[in-house]
Structure formats: C-alpha cells, structure tokens
Amino acid sequence: MGLRVKVLATLVLVMFATLTTRLWFLQVLAAEQFKREAKDNAVRLIEVPAPRGVINDVNGEPLVDNRASVVITINRQALGDQTERVLFDLSQLLDVPADELGSRLDDPRYYVFSPIPVAIDVPKRVAYYIKEHWIDFPGVDVLQVPVRRYPSGSVGAHVLGYLGQVSKDKLKDPGFADYEPGDLVGVSGVESYYERDLAGTQGLVKYRVNSAGRNLGRIGEEQPPVAGNDVTLTIDARTQELTEGSLKAGIEHARTLVESESGYLKANAGAAVVLDPQTGAIEAMASFPSFDPSVFTRSISENEFKRRFGWARGRPLLNRAIQGQYPPGSTYKPFVAASALQREIVTTGHYYPCPGTWTAPFDESDPDAMQYVFNNWTAADLGSMTIATALAKSCDTIFYPMGYRYWDLFYVNDDELANDVVSHEPMQRDLGAFGFGSQTRVDLSFEQDGRVPDAEWKKTIHDLYPESFPEGEWFPGDFILMTIGQGDTLVTPLQLATAFGALENDGKICVPHVLDRVVAPDETVVREYQQNCRRVRIDERHLRYVRDALTGTVTGGGTAGAAFAGFPFDAVWVAGKTGTAEVDPKQDYSWFAAMTAGGGQEHVVVVLVEQGGHGATTAAPIARHIIEGIYGLEFSQFTDIEGTD
C-alpha cells in the first residue's frame, strides 16, 4: 500500500514539474514580452484633435471656422456583456433608436479598441448625466471636439468641400501614414486640396487607464496640438453669393420656359465661374444643385448619403465647374477661329457665305457618293460675312469648311503614317494650347480633363469600348464637328473660363487657382500663391481680332444681343460667346462665356446650364446678372429671350 501511495505522490510531483516549467517560461524566458504587453494594456494614448485652420475669403471674411461640439464615443471592448443595456440607456438619453447606435458601432473602419463616435452635438444635460453616472456607462466617453462651422451657410460649398472620415484607401497611402481610422480628413474642395495646411498636428496625452478604459491620470508631459494654418482664398464671398444666386435664379426662370417640342426646359443643373484673367484667381465658382456642408459635421449613414446626394437629387456634391465635362458648342468657335487664322485657313479680310446648310465635298463624278449635309443653327441664309461677324452671329456653315480644310491640309492618313510622315494635328494642338483636353491644374481635387479628340484617341477608345464608340476611324466629319464644339469634344466650365481669360489677355494663360495665401495661427504668412502663367502660341493680332469680334455677340445682331439689351456698355466692356450644345437625347445645354473690363478690373464669367436650351436663353442672362452684380450695375430682370445659338 505504501508503494501505491508513492505512485500517487509521483504523479503529483509530475504536476509540480509541469507547473514550474511553464512558470519559468512565462516569468523568466518570455517576461520581457509580457512586461511590454502589461504596459501597453495600462497606458492609453489619447489624441487631442488640433483645431483645423480657418478658410477665409479674399477679404478675410471667414467661410469656414470651428466650434466646439460635445461628442459621445463608445469603446466596444469595454462594453463587454453590457452592450445591449448601455445602448438602450444611451438611445433613451439621445433619443436615437438603439439599433442605429448599434449599427454605428459596427463600423468596420475602426479597430476593436478605438472609441467610435456615436453622437455629435450632444446636449450638455446629457453629457453631464453620462459623466455623473459613468459607472453605468462602461466604455462610454464624453469629449469636446472642434467641428466645422459655416458662418455663411452653404456659400461656396463646392469650393470649400467637406470633411469625412479618412477612407481605407487613403489609410494605405504613405502620405497619410499619420492618420488613423476615424480621423477626419478633407474629402473634397479646398478642405481636401489643402488638407496638409489646414490639418495641423494633433496633440498626444498618455493616460493610465484601467481595464474599463477609465482614466486614472496623466503620465508625463502632454504634447499639445498644433493648430492648422488658415487659408485665404481668392474667392470673394460677395461675388460667390452673387454667382450662386444668379445661377439659381436663372435656372429657376429657365424652368418656366418652353423651348421647341421638348416642352419646359428641365434646367436640372448648372455651373458658373468668375475669374480674373490677369492672374487666374478664381473669384467665384458655383455649381447647381448645391449642398449644405454642415451636414457632414455629424456622421451620416450610407442610406442618408444616397438620399441626400444621389442621382435622384442631381448629385449635388459634384462640382460641375471642374468635374462636369460638356460639349462646348459654339463657345468653342473663338478658339477654332484663332487657330484657323493662325494656320491661314481663313483671313480677316475675306467675306464668307453663311447658307442654311453646307455639304461636305464629295466625289462629284461618282453618282453613288455619300453626301454629308451639315445644318446651320438657323435655316435662313444669312448672306456673306467676315469671320468677326461669323463669330458674333455664330454661323456654323462658315466654320464647317474650316474643319474640312484641316483634314485636307494636315491630316496624315494611315498610308502616310506607314511612310513615317509625322502626324501633326494643328487644330488639336492650338486648342490644347488654350488648355483644352487637359486639367487646368486648379488647386481643387477631382478636376476632369475634358477631351480634345484626335485620330489616335478615336482609335484607342474604339478598341477599348467598341460598344459605346462604334467608329474607330478618323473622318473629315470629326474636324467639321469640332469647329462648332460638338462631336467628341468635351470641356469643363473652368477650362472654358481659363481659355477666355487667355483670349482677353492677349494670349497670357494662367493656371486658375483659389488659394491666395496660407497664414499661420500667429498671422505670419506661410506662403503665397505663385502665379503660373504662360503664353498661347498664337499671334496676338489674331487673338485681338477674335476678342474684338466677340463684342458683336452682345450688341445689335449678335446672338446675345437681346440678352444684353439695354446693358451700359459705356461703363463696362463686354465681349462674349453663346453656345448651344447638343447632348443627345437631352435638351440642349446652354452656355455663355463673357470677358469683361471696366473700372480697372477684368473678369471672365462662364455659365453653363444643363438642359437650359439656347445659350442666349438661359446662360447669357445669368452671366449678365453676374456681371451687373460684380460691377455694381443696376440689375436687369430675367426675361424671356428668343433662342439664338
């Protein structure tokens, strides 16, 4: 029996050996790792948000600043098995359904251990209640954080942009290495483009915490946050408000108009740009429909986002001035004319016929030859006229032959290409020189390229998308349609404004911009915007000729003559161009581009209204209204103007 007791004792001895071995491993061999883990456990880094820089208009008037908001965050880990009860209690306090709070907690963008904001702008009463009853709210924290405030409401919303939680893609970007899930970042506009200036550096405080995340006091020195720099824009709040107001009023007026067989104009959207041609400074940039940027100070669900900003609402977040790409229609003609003059395809001394139709040259000996007939915007024969008058009256049938001449003179076909003849497409190059077909490099995010089509592009896009682009070959018709800004040509309103700036400026073309200067919180100037201008390689005399010709648009028999009836041209010089772009199957898109000067200032004004009918009908009166406002003239009323191109 004694032996068996010893057997049992031996078994127990094995137990001791096992435990001691494991203890030796944990406490001696792996101790360093566990010491680190214990330390990490008990120390929490709290990021103190840096006040974001203020965005001011050119006169120093704040467009965006900050206010303090009380935010409630929840740490999922600390909730434990009390999740349901805590969410229920919070939902009672905040008057938000518990499921909704729960769905915010499920946000996959956060780490398990990071606190998730579930409510913003919480009333003080609720904040105090939670602080007093902290023991009933494990993992729930009440914080004061600065949030964006918009003193002028939605004015300049598209330029200013808004903030949102940093996306997963951005987090992978090494440029955003110092960002963490849940951090706010500029998502669009100036907020996005000047993120680095505005953001500042967040402060860090180390706290000792217990397992419930309860703060037990600070460890060491606090690293205070560094406030972001302020940004002063070239945007003038008054001009911006005027531009937005004019665009909206003009669009609303357009919706009362009936044009042709398609009934009331839809005038669903639009954009307007006002810039200083001398510097490229953007004074106003409007996009319709607009949005209220303060919506983004709280987190909104995907559903709400879709409801507010989806297709059904006309995608109001889109800044159509830089993101909308449209056929320019006849607003393109001044640049085509300048190119044609430069290439000696037309001359200033000549008179050209302006019939109701023009037929592209064809092989007259072949009875089966296809005849391509191109219509003018009016069926009437307007007689013979100079290029200047052709611009003022927007005669398509004078421009079509120019396009054909480009084909005739310069186009290098495949056979010639095979023999190493270098293709140079002078019309495309000249248009490119005015900035078409590539980004203006404006200091705003998500700018689009526009499109100046050429043979190579046409072939490439056909190979890529044979369904949408069934034709891969370059034809004379491509040049012909390009002369009137149709076919595959696309521009953004800002590109057009920049190009008209060059026209007003004798060929000096400046990169458009909204930044004036960046100012540190102590008011020292960190940097000023450096103008970036170059020359368009077209003779000044041709540019002047075209510019002067465009004064004819707004007077007498010009296409916008009626729209500018009674305008005080003695006080303010105005030249411009209407455009009526066809976008099958929609109603015509209405364009007007104006150059103005007076009282020592110069402004380019470009207006586009989607499905706004003729250029003279909708866009020109809006442009006029903006010009009247800028120069302090008496406002005219929006009246019904008969459509001309």
Added chain:
Amino acid sequence: MEVAAGKLMVRERRSIRHVDPILVAAAIGLAMIGLFAIYSATHQSLAAVGLDPGRFVKRQVTFLAVGAVVLMLALSFDYRLLKVYAGMIYVSSLVLLVLVRTPLGTSVKGAQRWFELFGFQLAPSEIAKLALIAMLATFLSELRGDLTLQDVFRTAGLAALPAFLVFLQPDLGSSIVFVAILVGMLVVAGARVRYLGVLALTAVALIVGGFQVGLVREYQIERLQAFLDPASVSQDALHNRDQAEIAIGSGGLTGVGYLQGSQTNLDFVPEQHTDFVFTVVGEEFGFAGAATLLALYGVLLWRAFRVALFSRDPFGTYLAAGIASMLALQMFVNVGMNIGIMPITGIPLPFVSYGGSSLLLNLAAVGLLINVHMRRFA
C-alpha cells in the same frame, strides 16, 4: 468503564503531541499569502466605488477564524467514527446537491451552486467532496483481496453520483475534482492500470453522450475550446486567459512589488480574487513568489502523503490519499488555468482564493489529515 474512559483520555492527550506542525504551518502560510493577494486584487476597485478597501480581506479573515474552529472539530474526534457515519454523510451530501437545484439554491452567473445562509454562500459541492472521500475510504477499506473490475466500477459509481449532480449545476470544475478523488484513491487501492483504462473509456463514452443530449452547457464547451484552440472561441474566454498570462509573465523573476502590479491594480484580470488569485502572486512577487507558493503546496502534499503512509489502518490511508488527491488536483487545475495550460473551469486555489465554502472545506480536510496522523499509534 471508568478506567477505560481514563485510558481514552490519556491516549487523546498523548495524541495531541503528534500533531504535524509542518502541515499546519504550510496551510497557514498559504492562507496568509491568500489574504495579501486578495487585498491587492480588490482594494483599488473597492475604493473606487467608495467601499472599504479591506472588505474582502476582512471577510476572508472571518472565514479563516470559522475555518480554525472547523479544523479543531475535524481533529477532535477519532476519525474512525467517520467509517460509521460515512454512508449517512454521503447520502446527506447528495440530498443537498439535489436541493441546491431547487429554488432553495441561489443562482449566480447562470450556475446554481449555493445556499444563501446568513449572508454567506454555502456550496454543497464542497461538502460533497469530503463526503465522497469518507465514503470511498470506507468502501475501499472494507474490501478484501485484490481489487476486481467490479469493485472499480462500484467505487466509480459512488463518485459518479455527486460528480454528475455537480455537473448539472453546471460546475465542470468540481466534477473534475470528484473524478480526481476517485482516481487517486483507486490508485492507492491498487486498481490495475487496465481497469482504470476501462473506466476512462466508459467515462468518455458517457461524456460524449452528455454532449449529445445537451447536458454540457455552451460556456463549458467554450472554455474547453479556449484551452484547446484559443483562436476559435469567444473574445471573453481568450481575454481571461491572455490577461492572466500577461499578469504572470510581466512579474518576471522577482515581481513588480506588492500592490504595484498594473494588471492587478487596474482590474485587467477578471475574477482575480477568486479563480485568478494566483496572478496577483505571479505579477507582484514574480517567479520567486509563485515558486514559493508552489513549494508550500509541495510541503502540504508531502505531509499529506506522509500521513497516508504512516496511517495505522487502510481507512486512514485512503482518507489521506483522497484528501491529497483533491488538494493536488485543485491546485494543479487552478494554477494551470492561470498560466494557460489548463482550461478555465472555475476551481478555486485551495487556501488562497477568496471564498468561504472552499476554505472551510480545505481546513476541515487539513483537520482530518491531522486527525489521522495524531492517532497513528492509537
């Protein structure tokens, strides 16, 4: 008669001198460490909610005082009397185990394990452990000749009844203790390895059957899984184990110092004054402290086995062996789960963990050991 009575008295007085002081010292040492550890684990969180930081320690001291009385009672009578009453005690304990499942019992965290008595919780499973030891010692000591397979199964049946009732509470940990008592005592009784194998197979079959009919609760499976495959189970199960390991590991060789452990002070280890009290010792006194604690158990068990060896009758040997098995297994499973090599089963650390029932039972067990030991010459 008078002479006989006088002789008995004399014998009793002589027996007192045979009390094993080393055994008593080891038990007291463990209880003292327990008091310090319980204070360290609880004073901060008690103070945080405005309660007396010494609340738990004071209660534990009370339990110890009551325990001392129980210990004295346990050694005051001749242990052989137990042989007479073992059956009755055994049956009574089973009745209590059944009653605790009725509304008379109190439910805590989904398990119905306690009777609420004068503000204290009494766990009948603790009483049942000693009752089983007494019952098996009686049964085995009555057997003559070599242990047959039939004997093994009859013995196992006696253990299986309380083990099953406890399992239903559900208290998987205590069930394991009953099994350990059974196995330990069977080994001492000379059961063949072959028989123990047959017994184990039968048990496995029954447990698998238990899974099938849903007797095993979800959280028990979870805890076992947490042990076998930590990645596959709930955050909570993982959390318990990880935090305990961090606490112990961060103690290093010599510990971070009494009341200095961040894991302990900041409440990172759940159930720290009860099931995870070992982490306090591990964190604040390091390997040195943990090894000392284990050494005290070593001493305690060494003395228990010594009692078994020197007992004057098989009954005493079985009694001591059963108690040693019970203490060793509880110590092993508890420390094991604290250091991540055993599943988390809710077994307290004998003499050290906060809790009255377990402490009283363990002190009573020590009393019985002394009882057997001091009457070895009688």
